[in-house]
Amino acid sequence: MRAILVDDEAANLENLRILLDKHCPNIKVVAIASNINDAFAQVNLHHPDLLFLDIQMAKTTGFDLLNQLAEKTFEVVFVTAHDNYGIQAVKFAALDYLLKPVDPDELKVAVEKAEIRIKKKIHGEQLNFLLSQIKKNEPSTPKIALPQQHEIRYVSVDDIMRCVADNTYTFFFLSNGDKILISKPLKEYSDLLKPHGFVRAHQSHLVNPKFVKSWLKEDGGMLLMNNGDKIPVSKPNREMVKEVLGK
Numbered sequence: 001m002r003a004i005l006v007d008d009e010a011a012n013l014e015n016l017r018i019l020l021d022k023h024c025p026n027i028k029v030v031a032i033a034s035n036i037n038d039a040f041a042q043v044n045l046h047h048p049d050l051l052f053l054d055i056q057m058a059k060t061t062g063f064d065l066l067n068q069l070a071e072k073t074f075e076v077v078f079v080t081a082h083d084n085y086g087i088q089a090v091k092f093a094a095l096d097y098l099l100k101p102v103d104p105d106e107l108k109v110a111v112e113k114a115e116i117r118i119k120k121k122i123h124g125e126q127l128n129f130l131l132s133q134i135k136k137n138e139p140s141t142p143k144i145a146l147p148q149q150h151e152i153r154y155v156s157v158d159d160i161m162r163c164v165a166d167n168t169y170t171f172f173f174l175s176n177g178d179k180i181l182i183s184k185p186l187k188e189y190s191d192l193l194k195p196h197g198f199v200r201a202h203q204s205h206l207v208n209p210k211f212v213k214s215w216l217k218e219d220g221g222m223l224l225m226n227n228g229d230k231i232p233v234s235k236p237n238r239e240m241v242k243e244v245l246g247k
Contacts, residue, residue, distance in 0.1 A: 001049040001115065005032045006039040006065065007079065008057040016052060016079070016102060023104045024111045036065040048074050050114050052098075055080040055087065063134055072124040075114040086134075091192050093130035094145040094152070129154060144192075146172060146182050153180055157196050161225060163189055163206040173229075175211065199244045202234045209244055 003020070007013045013032050020027045030046045033039035035057065043051065043065075051074050053062040062078060063086070078090050078097040090097050096110045126145055133142055144160075146153040155174060164171045165186035172180040182189075190198070190206050201207045201223055216222040221233040223241070233241050 001027050001111075001118065002030045002046060003027050003050040003052060004039065004042050004046060004048045005029060005052045006034075006036070006057075006062065007032075007052075007054040008034050009054075010034065012054070012079075012100065019102055019104055019107055020111075023108050026115075027111060036060050036062075036068070039065050040068055043069060043074070049118055050074060050111075051076045053078055055090075056082065061086065063131060066127060066131055072127050075117055076127060077110045077114060088192070088195075089130060089134050089142075092133065092142050092144045093126050094147050095126055095130060125152065142196075146180050148180065148182070155180075157193065158208075158210070160193070160198075160208055161211040161227070162208060162229075162231065163193075163198075165204040177227075197244075199237075199241055201237055201241050202232050205231050207231055212245060215242070215245065 005013050005016055007016070013034070017029055017032070020029060027050070030048060031042040033042050039053075053065065053076055055062045055078055066072065066076070076095065078087070078095065079100060079102065080087050080097060081100040087097055096113055098106055098110060129143075129145060143154050143156050146155055155172070159175045161173045161175055163186055164173070166181070168183070168185050170182045170184055170186045170189055172182060174180070186204065186206060190200050193206065194200075197210070198206050198208055207223060207225075211226045213224045213226050216224050216230065219232065220235065221238050221241075223231040223233060225231065
């Protein structure tokens with residue numbers, strides 16, 4: 001795979017190049033760029049398979065580069081030093097990212113996932129979704145990308161009733177009755193949805209409080225959902241759940 005590295009710090013570019021040479025021999029770095037103008041030219045010149053893109057670069061962002069590119073026939077792995085709103089938007093779009101300093105094992109996983117998507121010729125859809133969400137500038141009520149085997153569902157956070165762990169998978173229960181299975185652990189979505197009011201009622205259950213009908217005292221504490229489902233509340237989480245619900 002042909003890759004372009006984009007970062008405004010020379011040390012970061014060199015470090016990533018070394019890691020790719022050592023741990024990802026199938027990646028050929030065809031160009032590097034330290035600003036989005038240079039990156040724009042390099043992408044149009046080389047038509048890479050993969051772009052390693054820094055999010056924050058001086059007065060610009062990697063998103064600015066993507067907005068300038070009419071066609072996005074490549075995969076992107078975002079690289080950032082900060083877990084800020086930008087990376088939260090990337091997570092909601094179910095796109096890959098690496099935190100600096102880049103971990104070699106995480107790099108290999110990101111490259112392997114990119115290879116799979118390139119072979120399936122899936123390009124652009126999630127990037128366009130990401131850019132549209134950023135343009136809306138409404139991080140309080142975003143949509144989230146839920147990738148399945150044959151499709152990607154884009155769901156409003158407000159339509160998610162609850163999430164349930166199933167080993168390393170997560171079931172999403174939506175307000176319209178749909179049930180979606182995602183091949184990621186519940187913890188990842190718990191961290192992502194907590195800022196939007198979701199509460200971890202139990203090790204295996206993440207709940208949207210807006211769909212909680214009442215608190216049941218049976219079995220030490222249960223949540224009755226609007227659709228009649230009963231969700232257990234673990235003892236360690238009981239007081240926290242009550243606080244969120246205003247009990």
